[in-house]
Amino acid sequence: MPHVRTPKPRIRTLMAFLALSTAAVIATGIAAPLVEATGIPVAAVTSTVAWQPCGGKADPRQECGSVSVPMDYAVPAGARISLAVSRVRAAGPDRHGVLLFIPGGPGSTGLGKPGELAGRLPAEVLARYDVVSFDPRGLGKSSPVDCRPASPGKASAQLMPWPGPDGDIAPNVSWAAEMATACGEEENPLTAHISTRNEARDIDAIRAALGEEKLSYWGVSYGTYVGAVYATMYPDRTDRVVLDSNDDPDPGRLARGWAANYAIGAEDRFPDFAAWAAARDAEYHLGVHAAAVRDAFLTLATRLDGAPLPWTGAQPPTLDGNALRAAMLQALYSDKSFPGFAALMSAALRGEPLPAASAPPAAALQNTAAVLTATICNDVRWPRSVDGYAEDVATNRAAYPLTAGMPVNIYACAFWPEPSEDPVTVSPDGPANVLMIQNLRDPSTPYVGALRMRAAFGDRARMVTVDAGGHGSYLANGNACGDGAVTAFLVTGERPADDVSCR
Template structure:
């Protein structure tokens, strides 16, 4: 629900910052002003994840969750990044099967073969290159950083504070690198490895690590509810049940009327597992699906976004990932990587290192990938759960090293994707709130225990 205090506006920016006098696009921006103008410090920009996530209604989503002392200090500002939602949108007009949730990640065939993934990746790249339009070529993290700076200018702010989550941490890190003098207080929540040679590709690869870090939390939860779900009496048994069930569905899928695709395969189960590990609140969804599959149905219905939203999100995600960095195109090398990763990380079955459409992207990156460095003010606070399935703690530590003394790291002994006011703990929340409210930043990296 949109809070009645939320105001909306548009900011016009160049489609191509290399040709600033050319075509313009619109960015949809929203704001909820602080109710205590006398205590106001500035704005807190809420940078969404994805890439491809909408942020226009984030002020309404967070105004009831953020601490009062923080709301007293900042106007909350949200936006839809270029190409997304209510900003000038893009779409590749992909076939429905290519935007099926189970196909958004390149799950190999049951025997590990990637020939089908290669065909799909090539088709998606060719379709986006043909039907995505001119804007798709100018969707990148560096351009999002430039857009953020145009939003800052439109708001009349000399400097800007922001809270980026997931991919939003990379956009925030790139902004802090390109416009360090324009940053005030920076919170990067659930960061990926910013290695400029492996941006995007490295994030995908880290799913193998992150899921292995996080799955034991789900397994322990399910084992404690063995009488309800029947997945195993201890965590080891639950893991074995998942692997056995996925392998069985690889061999003999179950019909799943109304789903896309309309059958439950091993890879559909695996693709359902990924978002279910983002929060403990989603554990029952995964456990319920496993229980139903073990009984051969009926299978529960799963909500899915409308097709236009899925088309839009997919196009922006692909455009960002492919335009940000060069991807290797060797099919043979990808097959070798998949073969190794299936053994090292059986829960994700080789998907994280498989081939993506970017291997066949028709447009080379227009700019070099940004290298995050220690140059700039020491005003960055990173927060990350120890058991994050998407942005594992090991990757966040690499972001910490890239920033050097510009940053401090708050490691939270918790699981899930997103730490501050989400899946973290009171210690981590207090530390982030103190930093945003009065600038108190730990002198050293800290570990917030349970």
């Protein structure tokens, strides 16, 4: 098995970070150090944010700024990085505070979110909060990292480690080792310090820079785990906490468990698509019953494993079995994606030209891959046995054919240095100010994982369960019951007395 050492940072790269920190200190000044609830000294942060128009295509109400934080919180006087932040100020005179949007991923940006959310959030929420978000460290405009693997074109196809048609994981093992080397400290000193713990520390630095004693926030997907970690590390600094589409917080697995949950989530959610397509068999010809649509998908995926089709706009530009499976998972995130995926399946089955695909920019994919890899590998120790992954893939393929073993396959973390800190165990200790909202049939963060988050918080939390499919619940499904419960909590601070089921 390949071994990845932990080299020292290159001097010129470290000097670049030091130069950045010097400029940030000169520009903004430094406030007093923060202290974690655990007693660990954190770091001096910028005393204020110098807000200015974001420019470009941003909502004109949105302002942008930055917060300077340590690259390594264990060395608060050392190299610093910059966090890009943005806000839309409260629209009414009765301002309650800040509502921070915590993006998902790991690897999703948040800088454009306040302007977007200003067009979606209810007026009574916008009246009471400055809506704020940020690009997490290493991502977007927050001191971005780029792992620069030897095979950069693979990034799109390998963000999810799909095994070969026969379950072979040898190419995945090779790619995982390549990413671990490319993301090592020698080229990217910041990657050793990208973790959920440090994102929570960054959020607290943002809170302090905004001059807020307490913080309300809305975490979505991976952002729910970030929000849960913040609520555990800094319980007395939380105000109104909304966690939407919840990750399983099991501290022994974390991202490894989240990946494995794709197998469960796909099985929970695919019947929604199958029923939808069966009701439209005259248009798509995928089967008149949900079971027939499932069979059509599995048959087509197997066919494409052996005989891929050209696919304009995709990267790489072919539709093989794994590309179809990846497109299926993406389509399950929202009912709005059902027609496009059904059209893709229909064209492939009938030998017609495939609808054109669109691939994200290569640079953005590289950045996402780097932050994703660093976060999931620094949060928790992953198994090292290649044979163990191969066995897990074989078992998982048989049990969950929709996802073909991908959810339990190998990542760069198998070749990553040991994490420098223990995982955070989400705690029931703290104020009872957490409201969770969760779809019953979420393909990415399934209901079973949300139940574990609910159990970890104990009486600190209440959960609103929405009888809906897709990823993202608040303001995403048109469910008046679920949306109303969250809005009321944000406006009044009052949670439901008990868990709520919105059917």
